[in-house]
Amino acid sequence: MIEIQNLTKRFGPVTAVTSLSLTVRPGEVLGFLGPNGAGKSTTMKMATGYLAPDEGSVRICGHDIVSDTLAAQQTLGYLPEGAPAYGEMTPRGFLHFIANIRQLTGEKARTAMDRAIAGAELGAVLDQPIETLSKGFRRRVGLAQAILHDPEVLILDEPTDGLDPNQKHAVRDLIRGMARDKTIIISTHLLEEVEAICTRAVIIDQGRIVADATPAELAARAPSGRLDDVFRQLTTRDTAVAGAAA
Amino acid sequence: MRFLWPVFAREFKSYFATPLAFVFIMIFLFAMGAFTFYLGHFYDNGVADLSVFFGYHPWLYLFLVPALAMRLWAEERRSGTMELLLTLPVPLWATVLGKFLAAWAFAGLALLLTFPIWITVNYLGNPDNGVILASYVGSFLMAGAYLSIGACVSSATSNQVIAFIISVVVCFLFTISGSSLVLDMVRGWAPLALVEAVSSFSFLVHFAAITSGVIDLRDLIFFFSLIGLFLYANTLIVDWRKGG
Numbered sequence: 001m002i003e004i005q006n007l008t009k010r011f012g013p014v015t016a017v018t019s020l021s022l023t024v025r026p027g028e029v030l031g032f033l034g035p036n037g038a039g040k041s042t043t044m045k046m047a048t049g050y051l052a053p054d055e056g057s058v059r060i061c062g063h064d065i066v067s068d069t070l071a072a073q074q075t076l077g078y079l080p081e082g083a084p085a086y087g088e089m090t091p092r093g094f095l096h097f098i099a100n101i102r103q104l105t106g107e108k109a110r111t112a113m114d115r116a117i118a119g120a121e122l123g124a125v126l127d128q129p130i131e132t133l134s135k136g137f138r139r140r141v142g143l144a145q146a147i148l149h150d151p152e153v154l155i156l157d158e159p160t161d162g163l164d165p166n167q168k169h170a171v172r173d174l175i176r177g178m179a180r181d182k183t184i185i186i187s188t189h190l191l192e193e194v195e196a197i198c199t200r201a202v203i204i205d206q207g208r209i210v211a212d213a214t215p216a217e218l219a220a221r222a223p224s225g226r227l228d229d230v231f232r233q234l235t236t237r238d239t240a241v242a243g244a245a246a
Numbered sequence: 247m248r249f250l251w252p253v254f255a256r257e258f259k260s261y262f263a264t265p266l267a268f269v270f271i272m273i274f275l276f277a278m279g280a281f282t283f284y285l286g287h288f289y290d291n292g293v294a295d296l297s298v299f300f301g302y303h304p305w306l307y308l309f310l311v312p313a314l315a316m317r318l319w320a321e322e323r324r325s326g327t328m329e330l331l332l333t334l335p336v337p338l339w340a341t342v343l344g345k346f347l348a349a350w351a352f353a354g355l356a357l358l359l360t361f362p363i364w365i366t367v368n369y370l371g372n373p374d375n376g377v378i379l380a381s382y383v384g385s386f387l388m389a390g391a392y393l394s395i396g397a398c399v400s401s402a403t404s405n406q407v408i409a410f411i412i413s414v415v416v417c418f419l420f421t422i423s424g425s426s427l428v429l430d431m432v433r434g435w436a437p438l439a440l441v442e443a444v445s446s447f448s449f450l451v452h453f454a455a456i457t458s459g460v461i462d463l464r465d466l467i468f469f470f471s472l473i474g475l476f477l478y479a480n481t482l483i484v485d486w487r488k489g490g
Contacts, residue, residue: 048333050488073335080333084326086256088263100252101334129263145330 001025002047002153002183007056009042009207016042018207019056024200026152029179031198031215032187035235039207040187041081044157047185048078060153074102077151079159083142087131091122091141094130095148102149112148119174120144135162143171147178154184160193172197191227195219201227205235249336253344254351257318261352270314274356277306282363294371299363300381300457304421304449307392312413314353315396316406318345319484323404332488342481346397346473353389357382377459384456387469388449392417394476401483420472424448447472 004022008015017039024030034040045051047058049065049072058065063072085094095116099109117123120140125133130141139162146154159175160168175184176197188194194201195215203211203218211218211234215227222229261267278299282288286298322328331341367373396413403409422428424445432444445451452465 045329050329050333052488070335070337073333076333078330078333080326080329082326084328084330086260086327087325088260089256093259097252097256098334100255101249101336103248 001059001061002155002185003057003059004043004047005057007043007046007058008054009039009046009051010054016207017046017053020204020207020209021056022202022209022212024183024185026181026183027179028200029175029184029186029198031194031201032185032204033189033191033194033201033231034187034204038204038235040204041157042207043204044078044081044155044185044187048076048080048155049073050080074149075152077146077149077154079142079146079154079156081157083139085130085138085141085145087129089130090127091117091130091133091137091144092126094141095144098145098148104149112150115150116144116148119147121170136164136167139163140167140171143174147174152182154178154182154186156184156186158188159186160188160190168193191231195227203231203234210234249340250344250347253336253341254348257345257348258351261348267352270310270352271356271359274306274310275359277310278302278360278363281306294367294373296363296367296373296378296381297457299360300385300453303385304388304453307389308417308421309414311353311389311392312396312399312410312417314349315393315413316400316409318349318397319401319480320404320406320409324406328488332484338481338485342397342477342484346394346477346480349393349397350390353393354386357386357389374459377457380459380461381457383461384453384465387456387466388453391420391449391469391472391476394473394480395420398476398480398483401480402487420447421449424451 002022002024004020007017007020009017020039020043022030032040032043042051046053047060047065049069052066060072061075063075065072086097089097092113095113096109099105099112104112117126120143122137122140122144125137130138133141139159143156143159146156156175160171163171172193175186178184179197179199186193186198198215201211201213201215201218202209211230218230219225219227222233261270281302282299286302288298291298319328322331332338364378367378368375395416396409399413399416400406400409403412419428425448429441429445432441436444446468452468455462455465
């Protein structure tokens with residue numbers, strides 16, 4: 001369960017996220033959509049305790065991310081934008097580090113690692129330094145790190161970015177497989193992805209929610225019945241206005 | 247401890263994942279030897295002690311320790327792993343302390359590997375091994391103080407070169423703050439108490455006190471509180487500059 005209330009973040013004169021409220025329940029896979037710079041990553045950074053919000057609150061499984069940070073972060077798996085990992089480590093060493101830091105040791109750590117490695121299909125590259133891996137494998141290392149402790153809440157920032165169609169398919173299967181009892185937010189640019197795995201789509205633009213419905217309901221709003229037409233209609237107001245003025 | 251250990255272990259191992267550890271230790275040992283034997287005329291002195299050897303430590307640390315510390319945080323910031331590290335369920339103090347202790351342990355390892363010179367001096371004569379032990383402790387503490395400065399500066403930037411240069415400058419000021427170069431700048435306008443306060447920050451003075459063979463509680467407190475202060479500043483900077 002993720003409860004976001006009136007979340008606001010300013011960077012100097014720019015307001016990146018404006019009074020955003022959102023509740024995501026277990027079993028939901030929420031697709032977080034929006035043009036670049038709409039505030040998707042900023043919202044996720046606040047929800048995971050990396051950035052402190054200027055206003056508003058985030059609760060992860062009932063734990064406030066600001067006042068009860070560690071408890072919230074324990075129930076949370078997070079894939080940050082760009083899937084950062086320590087390049088000199090191997091996936092095995094890296095996941096081992098994540099397991100230890102999440103207080104998983106011995107048999108528990110082994111089970112968790114085996115499950116995450118199988119889920120992210122990392123078996124072939126376990127002992128190669130991460131910096132030598134392809135973009136797709138690096139993304140999957142980040143994903144394995146996020147799901148390692150079988151968290152109740154998953155926040156994934158562009159989990160399929162840089163993957164080839166087969167890998168995208170595999171990652172979507174993985175997410176769909178975990179969806180039943182978890183609360184999942186994924187951000188993406190790919191509207192087909194939302195239609196493939198999300199039970200709910202939220203479109204944000206300039207830090208505000210402009211649409212919140214199931215992918216099918218959203219798609220039905222456009223005469224063409226296509227989600228990308230709705231997306232463009234909702235998020236290109238500025239360019240439309242600018243175009244009209246010119 | 248349960249939070250400290252994984253951070254410490256990962257950081258310590260990372261020195262050995264690249265040629266960094268090897269290069270650093272080789273240069274450290276080579277420079278120690280070159281300074282002691284050529285510049286310090288170790289043999290010509292005809293005295294069986296290591297005061298010449300330890301006398302060069304502050305000046306070697308001045309450049310080598312910032313090189314060790316510069317990547318601690320700057321690298322995390324540049325590669326984006328900062329976001330990963332700070333969203334894992336670990337209290338920030340444990341991350342800061344774990345990283346620092348890993349670098350300090352590495353510096354300690356390099357220092358321990360200078361043991362052949364201790365064997366040499368014992369072979370040549372009968373040195374006061376108590377003084378040598380105290381000097382090693384003092385040198386290790388001083389390395390920790392330099393490292394805490396380097397770690398703190400590293401946390402403020404994503405550029406390792408900038409981290410290195412600023413650390414060297416800050417370390418240099420702390421090293422020589424007892425000398426007339428610094429004191430003359432302060433003496434003109436500041437009250438005597440402040441002048442004395444500035445001079446009391448000198449690493450050279452505290453280190454010299456320890457290498458004379460007396461581990462005075464005041465010198466220990468000086469180095470430990472300096473480390474504590476800079477690590478605290480390190481924590482504040484990381485927390486404050488998370489998003490940037």
